[in-house]
Amino acid sequence: MTETPFLPLFILLTSLLASPVLFALPESAARLRTGINLGVAAVKVALVAWLGWKVGQGVIYDVSFTMLPGLDFKLQADPLAMLFISLSAILWLITTVYSVGYLERGPHRARFFGFFSLCVAATVGIAMAGNLFTFLIFYELLTLATYPLVIHRGSAEALRAGRIYLIYTLAGGLVLLLGTLGLWVLAGTTDFAPGGILDDVVAENRLAAQMLFVVLVGALGVKAALVPFHAWLPIAMVAPAPVSALLHAVAVVKAGAFGIMRVVYEVFGIETAQALGLTAPLAALAAVTIIYGSLKAITQDDIKKRLAYSTVSQVSYITLGVALASPIAAVGAMAHLIHQGLMKITMFMAAGNLAEGLGVKKVSQMDGVGRDMPGTMLAFSAAALAMIGLPPLAGFVSKWYLAQGGLDAGYGWVIALLLGSSLLNAIYFLPMLHRAWFRDAGARDQTPARRRIGWMLAAPPITTALMVLAVGGFANAPFSPLEWTRFVVAIEYQE
Amino acid sequence: MMMVDPLILTLFLPLFGAIAAFVLPRAAAWVGLLAVLGTGVAVAALARAVLAEGEVVTQLGGWAPPLGIALRADGLSVAMLAMTAGVGLLVSIGALDALRDLRERQYFWPLWLLLLTGMNGVYLGTDIFNLYVMIEVIALAAVGLTVLSGTKQAVRAGLEYMYASILGALLFLMGVGFVYLQAGRLDFAGLIAVEPSGAMSAALALMVVGLLLKTALFPLHFWLPAAHANATAPASALLSGLVVKAALYIFLRLTTYMPLPDEILVTLIGTLGAGAVLWGGVQALRAERLKLLVAWSTVVQIGLIFIAFARAGQVGLSESWKAAALLILAHGVAKSAMFLAAGRIKDEIGHDRIADLDKSDTRPTLAQFTFALAAISIIGLPPSLGFIGKWTLMEGAMAAGYWHWVAVTMIGTLMSVAYFSRVFAGFLRFDRMRGELAEHKGWALADAAPLTLAIAAISLGLMAAPILSFIELGYPFGAQQ
Numbered sequence: 001m002t003e004t005p006f007l008p009l010f011i012l013l014t015s016l017l018a019s020p021v022l023f024a025l026p027e028s029a030a031r032l033r034t035g036i037n038l039g040v041a042a043v044k045v046a047l048v049a050w051l052g053w054k055v056g057q058g059v060i061y062d063v064s065f066t067m068l069p070g071l072d073f074k075l076q077a078d079p080l081a082m083l084f085i086s087l088s089a090i091l092w093l094i095t096t097v098y099s100v101g102y103l104e105r106g107p108h109r110a111r112f113f114g115f116f117s118l119c120v121a122a123t124v125g126i127a128m129a130g131n132l133f134t135f136l137i138f139y140e141l142l143t144l145a146t147y148p149l150v151i152h153r154g155s156a157e158a159l160r161a162g163r164i165y166l167i168y169t170l171a172g173g174l175v176l177l178l179g180t181l182g183l184w185v186l187a188g189t190t191d192f193a194p195g196g197i198l199d200d201v202v203a204e205n206r207l208a209a210q211m212l213f214v215v216l217v218g219a220l221g222v223k224a225a226l227v228p229f230h231a232w233l234p235i236a237m238v239a240p241a242p243v244s245a246l247l248h249a250v251a252v253v254k255a256g257a258f259g260i261m262r263v264v265y266e267v268f269g270i271e272t273a274q275a276l277g278l279t280a281p282l283a284a285l286a287a288v289t290i291i292y293g294s295l296k297a298i299t300q301d302d303i304k305k306r307l308a309y310s311t312v313s314q315v316s317y318i319t320l321g322v323a324l325a326s327p328i329a330a331v332g333a334m335a336h337l338i339h340q341g342l343m344k345i346t347m348f349m350a351a352g353n354l355a356e357g358l359g360v361k362k363v364s365q366m367d368g369v370g371r372d373m374p375g376t377m378l379a380f381s382a383a384a385l386a387m388i389g390l391p392p393l394a395g396f397v398s399k400w401y402l403a404q405g406g407l408d409a410g411y412g413w414v415i416a417l418l419l420g421s422s423l424l425n426a427i428y429f430l431p432m433l434h435r436a437w438f439r440d441a442g443a444r445d446q447t448p449a450r451r452r453i454g455w456m457l458a459a460p461p462i463t464t465a466l467m468v469l470a471v472g473g474f475a476n477a478p479f480s481p482l483e484w485t486r487f488v489v490a491i492e493y494q495e
Numbered sequence: 496m497m498m499v500d501p502l503i504l505t506l507f508l509p510l511f512g513a514i515a516a517f518v519l520p521r522a523a524a525w526v527g528l529l530a531v532l533g534t535g536v537a538v539a540a541l542a543r544a545v546l547a548e549g550e551v552v553t554q555l556g557g558w559a560p561p562l563g564i565a566l567r568a569d570g571l572s573v574a575m576l577a578m579t580a581g582v583g584l585l586v587s588i589g590a591l592d593a594l595r596d597l598r599e600r601q602y603f604w605p606l607w608l609l610l611l612t613g614m615n616g617v618y619l620g621t622d623i624f625n626l627y628v629m630i631e632v633i634a635l636a637a638v639g640l641t642v643l644s645g646t647k648q649a650v651r652a653g654l655e656y657m658y659a660s661i662l663g664a665l666l667f668l669m670g671v672g673f674v675y676l677q678a679g680r681l682d683f684a685g686l687i688a689v690e691p692s693g694a695m696s697a698a699l700a701l702m703v704v705g706l707l708l709k710t711a712l713f714p715l716h717f718w719l720p721a722a723h724a725n726a727t728a729p730a731s732a733l734l735s736g737l738v739v740k741a742a743l744y745i746f747l748r749l750t751t752y753m754p755l756p757d758e759i760l761v762t763l764i765g766t767l768g769a770g771a772v773l774w775g776g777v778q779a780l781r782a783e784r785l786k787l788l789v790a791w792s793t794v795v796q797i798g799l800i801f802i803a804f805a806r807a808g809q810v811g812l813s814e815s816w817k818a819a820a821l822l823i824l825a826h827g828v829a830k831s832a833m834f835l836a837a838g839r840i841k842d843e844i845g846h847d848r849i850a851d852l853d854k855s856d857t858r859p860t861l862a863q864f865t866f867a868l869a870a871i872s873i874i875g876l877p878p879s880l881g882f883i884g885k886w887t888l889m890e891g892a893m894a895a896g897y898w899h900w901v902a903v904t905m906i907g908t909l910m911s912v913a914y915f916s917r918v919f920a921g922f923l924r925f926d927r928m929r930g931e932l933a934e935h936k937g938w939a940l941a942d943a944a945p946l947t948l949a950i951a952a953i954s955l956g957l958m959a960a961p962i963l964s965f966i967e968l969g970y971p972f973g974a975q976q
Contacts, residue, residue, distance in 0.1 A: 154925030166912065178901070181890055181893055
């Protein structure tokens with residue numbers, strides 16, 4: 001069943017068209033800017049909800065026009081796309097509120113919100129790309145639009161971080177271009193289709209198909225922060241808190257992970273990828289990343305850096321779930337795409353509040369912050385416990401499915417990996433909670449950096465923390481991420 | 496029904512405009528703008544005719560070649576004419592504002608219109624002697640534009656440019672002479688019929704070397720960076736965006752009618768292109784001034800276009816010209832935007848030293864934004880026209896198994912990211928300013944022209960399919976000849 005394609009186009013255009021308007025607004029028009037930001041974000045959530053309803057009923061939206069002979073610019077709103085679109089639309093709205101509060105008196109707000117809007121448009125484009133060529137376009141747009149946000153502060157340190165970020169992501173993008181071209185030359189199409197499009201190529205030229213897999217997954221692995229391409233992520237933490245929260249915890253790394261899903265499920269097809277013998281090495285690489293990221297997180301004293309290494313580790317759960325090639329693990333992977341986003345954005349916004357309200361930027365300064373900022377720290381604690389995998393919170397649900405999927409795929413070591421990773425999560429999160437709740441503030445009370453944070457900073461992390469509780473506690477309710485995930489996996493595994 | 500042949504108008508409108516602008520220095524700007532606008536309309540009419548008929552030919556004075564002179568337009572030549580007219584119009588609008596000096600204004604318009612005449616002549620020409628005449632006209636006007644600012648560096652660079660240009664034209668003319676001695680005719684259609692021979696190969700070699708010198712392919716690029724970097728901004732935009740393309744275009748056409756006799760030569764041309772990409776990239780990384788960096792990026796881009804030409808070997812030329820043409824069009828639009836934007840930045844900040852851009856307390860944000868947009872197309876990021884050109888280049892190279900061209904293109908892309916990000920860092924760093932950030936000065940008309948060009952460079956990528964089918968009209972390189 002297909003319908004007129006305006007809906008996905010509108011969803012893309014809301015933030016794409018808002019961007020130039022936001023650029024053009026004078027710096028002083030703060031109220032109008034906030035109005036546009038929140039208005040557009042809210043409209044987008046509404047449109048996405050409508051789209052989700054339609055897609056849930058089996059409608060597939062499809063828009064395309066020819067860019068080069070045989071090669072289309074193609075948008076497609078399918079169930080897998082919905083997973084990522086709804087995540088980014090909802091979190092964009094929440095983060096917009098947070099950003100308005102965070103940047104209240106800062107410079108270059110027009111520029112910030114212009115690029116911020118562009119980033120979200122890019123994310124939606126990545127989600128809805130109907131072929132790898134279109135995916136590439138938005139993937140590069142995301143890189144370009146996030147760069148000015150990373151270096152927003154304009155300091156030497158920010159510029160250095162920006163340069164490293166740009167080199168990693170654009171090099172990754174270039175390799176993705178190579179892979180896309182390779183796919184186009186080999187298969188004559190770059191369309192995504194459940195079950196894959198490469199069966200003929202694999203039969204003819206196994207080696208070329210294997211190389212293509214390595215090139216594409218490697219390229220996407222840069223944004224997904226797979227070891228050894230992860231180094232940009234902790235460095236990019238120099239960006240303002242809302243950027244770290246939405247873009248580096250959610251949009252950018254998820255773009256990479258989501259791309260890996262598309263490539264494995266809809267370019268190669270899970271069976272073909274398995275037959276090429278490449279899913280097991282990918283699972284191993286993901287496992288290494290999970291452990292490495294956690295180990296590095298333990299040694300970080302800077303809160304944002306600790307969270308960033310934790311992201312390196314947690315995002316690879318998604319890749320792991322894809323690479324295990326079991327439908328149950330796939331459910332865990334896709335659910336984690338949502339769950340990790342909610343948990344990590346909560347923690348980053350909380351970290352931003354600590355820095356703004358108390359001047360606390362290091363773990364060693366966190367003594368007693370729970371009493372100063374109870375709401376923020378409750379949200380942080382909920383997210384941290386969920387991340388460790390305390391049942392029935394969000395992280396537990398994803399880990400549960402991943403572990404079952406590991407058994408299903410015949411990889412017993414996955415259980416050990418997940419237990420080990422949970423232990424490491426506990427090692428780096430629990431001391432933070434302990435300091436926050438059970439230690440005295442001591443000397444920190446006299447720090448001059450204290451200021452009251454407004455509701456625009458306080459409410460967003462609490463909201464997302466409640467969502468963390470909800471998606472875990474009501475995991476089996478209709479329209480929960482987990483339920484939707486089961487729907488998607490049935491399609492990708494062609495059941 | 497047809498009142499005046501658009502082919503003739505395309506050639507003579509700018510010529511009459513040049514004369515009028517010279518005679519009426521006070522009204523030069525308006526005469527110039529009108530002439531460029533009129534040329535644009537003539538090109539649009541020509542495009543309609545080509546869409547309907549494929550190719551359009553007019554014999555001047557009613558004499559058919561080889562005795563008379565014929566003008567011929569097909570999809571490719573109209574695309575080049577349209578790019579020239581479009582870029583020219585916007586650069587003209589930018590020049591209205593950017594040229595403040597009376598003397599500059601007085602000479603800019605006649606020279607620029609003369610240049611337009613020469614370029615239109617190249618794109619419509621059908622015999623190699625006329626092409627020679629036209630490249631001399633172009634050279635004359637281009638050297639004039641180079642020295643327009645009157646600074647010492649500009650004059651020195653202009654002289655060097657003139658010597659290179661004269662030498663290139665001389666080599667080309669010698670080649671033309673050889674061809675005439677050997678074949679007895681100079682029109683393209685006649686050249687196809689001539690049997691390949693040693694003498695014809697020598698003639699081709701002379702002409703090609705002359706053209707490569709004029710288009711500044713590495714290692715014959717020595718004159719370009721100083722000339723383009725020191726000219727006044729609108730002149731730089733015309734020189735870098737348009738002028739080098741004329742010789743490139745002749746090269747593309749000539750090698751259709753007189754094919755390079757050996758695969759090795761195609762590889763050699765591609766290798767020189769690779770040399771340009773690498774050497775130009777290194778120089779751009781080292782350049783201390785913004786406009787010099789942009790000029791070196793032109794050297795790189797010219798190299799890339801020759802790689803596109805060679806990407807699939809001799810057999811692939813029947814397809815490769817499309818990749819080259821797309822890159823020519825993309826570079827024309829984006830580079831002119833970039834030079835105009837660089838000029839604006841230099842005007843507002845007062846200098847263009849890259850290392851000190853971040854010390855300035857004035858930030859011409861719109862020009863900087865424009866520069867970044869143009870850089871997206873020149874680096875070749877989607878969805879710009881530069882991306883489409885690069886995609887087409889790499890696709891053909893990959894399909895033919897010529898992986899070395901893919902590798903060079905990728906290395907060149909990474910280098911371009913590296914040298915342009917030097918500039919972005921200067922735009923976006925704020926902790927080295929001497930004082931408070933100054934109030935934004937507001938937008939000028941001179942900002943509108945480069946912004947329009949930069950947006951065009953990005954959005955034309957979305958129209959790549961119609962552009963590609965348009966340039967194939969009239970079979971510029973196809974079976975019909």
